[in-house]
Amino acid sequence: MKRIATLAACLVVAAAPRAIAGPGGGGGGAAGRDGEVRAVSVVPAAGSVEVVIELQGAIDVQDFTLFNPARLVIDLQGARLVGPTALYDGQNRGGIKNVRYAQFRPGVVRVVIDLDVLKDYRIERRDGQVRVRIGSERTAFSAWSSQVAASLPPVDPAPPPPPPAPTRGGQAARVAAPAPSGAATTIDA
Numbered sequence: 001m002k003r004i005a006t007l008a009a010c011l012v013v014a015a016a017p018r019a020i021a022g023p024g025g026g027g028g029g030a031a032g033r034d035g036e037v038r039a040v041s042v043v044p045a046a047g048s049v050e051v052v053i054e055l056q057g058a059i060d061v062q063d064f065t066l067f068n069p070a071r072l073v074i075d076l077q078g079a080r081l082v083g084p085t086a087l088y089d090g091q092n093r094g095g096i097k098n099v100r101y102a103q104f105r106p107g108v109v110r111v112v113i114d115l116d117v118l119k120d121y122r123i124e125r126r127d128g129q130v131r132v133r134i135g136s137e138r139t140a141f142s143a144w145s146s147q148v149a150a151s152l153p154p155v156d157p158a159p160p161p162p163p164p165a166p167t168r169g170g171q172a173a174r175v176a177a178p179a180p181s182g183a184a185t186t187i188d189a
Contacts, residue, residue, distance in 0.1 A: 035059035035079035037109045040101050040146045042093050044139040049094030051113055051132040055079065061130055063123055070115040074123070074132060079109040086146040093144065094136035095119060101146075 035057035043050050053076070060077035081103045088099045097114045104110035113132065124131045 035076065036082045037076060037079050037101070038083040040083070040099060040111060041143060042088075042096055042099060042145075043143040044094065044141055045133065047135065047137070047139070048133045049096055049136045049139060049141075051096070051099065051111070051134070053111060053130040053132070054083070054128065055130065056128060059130075061123060061125065063132075065118055067118070070118045072113040072115060072118075072121060072132070072134070074111040074113070074130070075104065076109040076111070076130070078107055080107070081109045084146055089144060091141070091144070092116065093141045094138045095134065099144075 035055055037053060037055050039054040041052040041054070043052060051074075053074070055076070057079075059079045062075040062077060064073050065071065066073060081101070085102070090098065095116045097116055099111065099113055101109060101111040113134075115134070119135050121132060121134045124133065
């Protein structure tokens with residue numbers, strides 16, 4: 001019984017700071033934020049490629065990298081995804097092979113950038129945007145945007161190949177009998 005009372009006391013002490021701070025954990029945490037992610041773009045820049053995340057409201061940004069395959073992960077804390085979700089077209093833009101984004105969990109939008117190799121990067125916040133600048137010499141490419149991709153009509157799959165040309169049906173091939181030769185040949189030596 002004494003253990004239960006001690007455990008209950010510990011739980012009350014551990015929960016007290018959260019109860020005093022309110023549901024947002026102090027007002028400055030991600031749960032109290034009201035950010036919205038509106039679009040994601042990949043654009044060329046001088047000596048780099050940029051992933052531009054358009055947003056509105058207050059958010060916190062956390063990032064980390066993963067290996068095998070090389071990926072850069074951006075978590076936007078205190079955000080919800082309101083923009084169009086569109087599949088990246090798979091074109092390699094300055095070393096970016098793919099961009100995926102989704103509502104990872106309530107209050108967190110996750111953006112995953114698949115890279116050909118891990119590179120130096122820098123994250124900047126400015127005027128309703130998060131810009132992820134990734135070093136690259138390959139900057140001659142056309143930009144991609146989730147807003148443009150979502151507005152395009154769906155691509156019809158390729159039509160099936162035509163059926164094979166009809167053959168002459170019902171006629172058997174003619175086979176000629178071998179011509180007789182004078183000497184018998186065997187394959188036994």
